[in-house]
Amino acid sequence: MISEAQFQKELDLIIINGIREDIGPGDYSSLACIPKGAKGKAKLLVKDEGVIAGVEFAKMIFKAVDENLKVETFINDGAKVNFGDIVFHVSGSSQSILKAERLVLNSMQRMSAIATKTNHFAQLLEGTKTKVLDTRKTTPGFRACEKWAVKIGGGENHRFALYDMIMLKDNHNDFAGGISKAIQKTQTFLTKNKLDLKIIVEARTLDEIKEILQNEGVFRILIDNFNFEDTKTAVALIGNKCQTESSGNINENTIRSYADCGVDYISSGALTHSVYNMDLSLKAF
Secondary structure, eight states, rough: OOOHHHHHHHHHHHHHHHHHHHHHTOOHHHHHHSSSEEEEEEEEEOOOOOOOOHHHHHHHHHHHTTTEEEEESSSTTOOEEEOOOOEEEEEEHHHHHHHHHHHHHHHHHHHHHHHHHHHHHHHHTHHHHHEEOOSOOTTTTTTTHHHHHHHTTTOOOOOOOSSSEEEEHHHHHHHHTHHHHHHHHHHHHHTTOOOOOOOOESSSSSHHHHHHHHOOOOOOOESSSOOOOHHHHHHHHHTTTEEEEEEOOTTTTHHHHHHHHTTTTEEEEEEHHHHOOOEEEEEEO
């Protein structure tokens, strides 16, 4: 993953773009009927159940819209919530609260859904050594928040983007002329450009795993779309030579069985691309 400083920059960009997209030249609905100096208070109400996420991000949004807004937090990121729970109060300029409302809700609803699903997958892995990973199958422009939500839910982050880790998948290997050539060319490239990046290589068959193991410098082997028996065989072949990761259409019904094969990680795009937003609302009181 990228540095904390770069991650914060990504969050700042999400907020800047979200405000630009939603407010534009002005919130004319609020400007039309609410006096500039009016003060108000609103509560973040949970109308669902799951794991709440995005509380700290909401604070960033409120501060970006109006640094004088005050947030009183009752439930923190990562906590289980139920229908009727109140996560926080926000107080200050009524116009500012309304400006921030939709960006806060859109962000928290999706982040909470991702955290909830990730937490479910993490619970299914309890008692094993296996960790659940996210992927790059994220919403364009919102990746940092979605990966943050995975962490809040108890998962681990895979690479952030194409630039912070090498991942040689089937197309890379085919275009490069084979797995060994792809690995060797990559190592030459990293050395030439003085880049310190880990290398993950995807394998589609047991023979490809054997070929990968003949090369040095591979950090992790991605065991892609293997059945349970072949996954066990692959893990035995790899041993302690490098890390192992299973992927490919793994769901809540199969994730435990793959973990029982002994892999270090299981990656799932479903954590971010197949969730239903948690129902939240911001209510004046």
